[in-house]
Amino acid sequence: MILEVALIDVFPGREDAFAAAYQKAHPILAGTPGCQSVRMTRGIESPSRFVLLVEWDSVAAHQENFRETERFGEWRALIGPFFAKPPVVEHFTDVAAG
Secondary structure, eight states: OEEEEEEEEBOTTOHHHHHHHHHHHHHHHHTSTTEEEEEEEEOSSSTTEEEEEEEESOHHHHIIIIITSHHHHHHHHHHGGGBSSOOEEEEEOOOOOO
16 A cells, blocks of 8 residues: 655635535545545645645556546546645655564
8 A cells, every 4th residue: 555645735715615626526536446545634834735645555556547547637627726836746655663
């Protein structure tokens, strides 16, 4: 499993509208084959900053089942207009604790 982390800055004053758009867009992402979980968080110190956390079976599942499909276009059409700048997206793996 891998964790996709996306840092999303939205236009100030548009945070609530972005959150509403995310509610509509969530099922598009969450229903993607290979997607295990989806969570959006909002900054306390920086309320215009959101962090999207998505657990995928693999990077390939993210790329091939979502980014390279019409799902991504539908997702981006709903939430993209609120982006103040392009999101920063990276993939991570767990580090063994012992």
